[in-house]
Amino acid sequence: MGRLRQKGKAGAAKAYVTRSAAVKKLQCSLADFRRLCILKGIYPREPRSRKKANKGSSAPTSFYYAKDIAYIAHEPVLKKLREHKAFAKKLSRALGRGEWTSAKALEENKPVYQLDHIIKERYPTFIDAVRDIDDALSMVFLFASLPSNARVSPSLVENCARLAAEWQLYIMHTKSLRKTFLSIKGVYYQAEVLDQVVTWLVPYQFTQSIPSDVDVRVMLTFLELYQTLLGFVLYKLYSNTGLVYPPPLDTRKDEGAAGVGAFQLQEASQMRPETSESGSKTVEVDGRKISSKSVRQAIKNIANADSTTAEIPADASVSGEQEDADEDFVPRPSKADNQVAQLPTLKSISILPTSLSTSLFSPYTFFISRETSRPIFEFLVRSFGGRIGWPASSGGGSPFEETDDSITHVIIDRPVVEKPNETPEERERRLRRKYVQPQWVVDCVNAGKILLEDLYAQGQTLPPHLSPFGEHEGAYDPVASAGDAMEVDDDSADESVEDAEETSPMAVPAVKAVNGDEAALRAAEIAAEAAGVDYATFNKELTRAKKRAGKEKAAADGEDRGEVDMNKMMMSNKQKKLYERMKHSQAKKATEKSKLEERKGQIGKEKKKRSREVDS
Numbered sequence: 001m002g003r004l005r006q007k008g009k010a011g012a013a014k015a016y017v018t019r020s021a022a023v024k025k026l027q028c029s030l031a032d033f034r035r036l037c038i039l040k041g042i043y044p045r046e047p048r049s050r051k052k053a054n055k056g057s058s059a060p061t062s063f064y065y066a067k068d069i070a071y072i073a074h075e076p077v078l079k080k081l082r083e084h085k086a087f088a089k090k091l092s093r094a095l096g097r098g099e100w101t102s103a104k105a106l107e108e109n110k111p112v113y114q115l116d117h118i119i120k121e122r123y124p125t126f127i128d129a130v131r132d133i134d135d136a137l138s139m140v141f142l143f144a145s146l147p148s149n150a151r152v153s154p155s156l157v158e159n160c161a162r163l164a165a166e167w168q169l170y171i172m173h174t175k176s177l178r179k180t181f182l183s184i185k186g187v188y189y190q191a192e193v194l195d196q197v198v199t200w201l202v203p204y205q206f207t208q209s210i211p212s213d214v215d216v217r218v219m220l221t222f223l224e225l226y227q228t229l230l231g232f233v234l235y236k237l238y239s240n241t242g243l244v245y246p247p248p249l250d251t252r253k254d255e256g257a258a259g260v261g262a263f264q265l266q267e268a269s270q271m272r273p274e275t276s277e278s279g280s281k282t283v284e285v286d287g288r289k290i291s292s293k294s295v296r297q298a299i300k301n302i303a304n305a306d307s308t309t310a311e312i313p314a315d316a317s318v319s320g321e322q323e324d325a326d327e328d329f330v331p332r333p334s335k336a337d338n339q340v341a342q343l344p345t346l347k348s349i350s351i352l353p354t355s356l357s358t359s360l361f362s363p364y365t366f367f368i369s370r371e372t373s374r375p376i377f378e379f380l381v382r383s384f385g386g387r388i389g390w391p392a393s394s395g396g397g398s399p400f401e402e403t404d405d406s407i408t409h410v411i412i413d414r415p416v417v418e419k420p421n422e423t424p425e426e427r428e429r430r431l432r433r434k435y436v437q438p439q440w441v442v443d444c445v446n447a448g449k450i451l452l453e454d455l456y457a458q459g460q461t462l463p464p465h466l467s468p469f470g471e472h473e474g475a476y477d478p479v480a481s482a483g484d485a486m487e488v489d490d491d492s493a494d495e496s497v498e499d500a501e502e503t504s505p506m507a508v509p510a511v512k513a514v515n516g517d518e519a520a521l522r523a524a525e526i527a528a529e530a531a532g533v534d535y536a537t538f539n540k541e542l543t544r545a546k547k548r549a550g551k552e553k554a555a556a557d558g559e560d561r562g563e564v565d566m567n568k569m570m571m572s573n574k575q576k577k578l579y580e581r582m583k584h585s586q587a588k589k590a591t592e593k594s595k596l597e598e599r600k601g602q603i604g605k606e607k608k609k610r611s612r613e614v615d616s
Contacts, residue, residue: 137200256396361386
């Protein structure tokens with residue numbers, strides 16, 4: 001006879017634990033339980049049958065895996081939280097009794113927990129950490145722009161600002177920035193770090209305020225984890241690039257609001273103390289005396305030499321471990337084939353010439369006007385190799401003044417104002433420079449090339465600013481002109497159909513040949529014009545042809561509907577739900593696109609109507 005299964009002790013009732021039961025088992029408060037779940041990456045689960053998981057009860061509650069709760073029970077942070085609870089009781093008792101010496105001793109020995117082991121658990125490899133820092137960067141940049149108050153301490157804001165500046169310095173130094181977008185929420189940036197795409201959001205420099213209905217404690221718990229994660233990631237990135245971390249901070253420039261320019265990047269070799277000849281260690285290898293200085297010189301020569309011509313000096317010997325660290329591939333001649341293919345290595349890839357887009361602004365020197373956001377465009381220009389300056393009202397540390405003759409572009413965001421007292425020297429300087437609006441810099445970055453400055457000149461109406469981030473195929477494009485040919489003028493739409501049929505014998509077959517191709521559409525328009533058909537009639541015929549094609553397509557879809565229904569019958573419930581969600585999202589995107597195209601047509605008609613009124 002098999003083992004009997006008792007109700008509530010097997011199956012879903014054993015695999016899931018309610019939140020109240022988890023808090024009771026861990027013997028901690030609800031706030032500490034939430035903090036532990038955030039730090040360890042544990043979140044509620046949805047069982048298949050809530051009634052079975054809750055042992056027959058249908059009361060609304062949150063469920064967690066029992067294994068996850070058992071995993072938290074052995075967490076060192078939980079032990080520290082319990083110690084902190086006991087510390088708070090002792091401190092309040094000492095303060096209540098007036099025992100100031102004991103209270104001071106308790107405060108000095110306050111229990112503090114570390115999150116280093118949690119970072120190692122959640123991110124086994126460095127690539128995993130880099131792949132998961134999108135939210136961390138967005139959160140750090142958000143808190144770096146918040147004002148300090150009772151809930152957000154000044155030291156926390158300062159630390160977030162330091163981490164944000166260190167990340168921007170690394171991106172500017174390695175020229176890893178790829179895309180950017182100016183949105184209503186803020187500025188979206190996308191960089192490529194170690195072949196991983198990292199996207200983060202930076203809010204605009206406005207006076208921020210924390211809403212009262214936002215639970216700051218939850219956000220601070222996430223921020224605590226993200227600060228530790230970014231500290232590890234930045235240290236590794238700086239070390240791999242050969243830079244000192246943390247970068248030294250110039251206090252004088254920082255007090256002058258220099259921002260990112262207050263940090264100084266230094267190579268790690270500059271910080272190493274030089275050893276004397278007498279202090280160098282000498283080792284005898286194969287009958288030759290090798291000093292530590294000669295070994296360091298050999299490693300330096302390997303690092304500086306080209307990958308195809310790098311040779312180790314004869315008077316130096318490098319161990320096998322150092323050869324593995326350099327990761328150099330030395331081709332060996334094969335007996336079977338004399339031609340040896342040159343395989344790419346980490347060193348050969350790193351010395352490849354950078355693409356044109358990464359040094360986009362290197363030939364130019366920019367100057368920012370006082371109304372332009374300096375942190376945004378300083379980051380963009382320096383990330384693509386350009387030089388940039390700013391007035392004293394935007395902060396200190398500008399590398400050059402406004403009168404510098406090397407300035408090629410001025411980023412300005414105010415209307416054109418004539419200067420009656422302009423000197424000849426100022427006029428010559430103004431004519432020599434290009435005055436562009438801030439959107440020109442962003443559009444050049446997204447396009448990967450220098451665009452014409454005339455469209456973005458001071459006082460001009462700017463072209464639409466489009467998002468460069470992974471738009472789905474067939475999405476609405478405001479700059480596309482294919483939909484303009486379908487706009488039907490209101491006055492021309494009143495003409496009769498009989499006139500169109502009599503005057504368009506050659507236009508109808510031409511319209512039928514058009515299948516959404518702009519070249520074919522243009523050819524049909526020329527054929528209709530040669531036949532003496534006016535544009536309004538041609539548009540009517542085009543609309544009819546497209547309606548007829550739509551009906552034919554609908555009929556064809558109706559024939560295929562039966563086959564689709566048969567295929568859905570063969571699907572499982574999970575596959576059916578996934579298929580329905582896909583179809584719903586596709587229909588939603590198509591509806592949004594049609595609405596935008598319709599709105600664009602209405603705006604075009606209004607513009608034409610206004611222009612006719614002005615002409616008349």
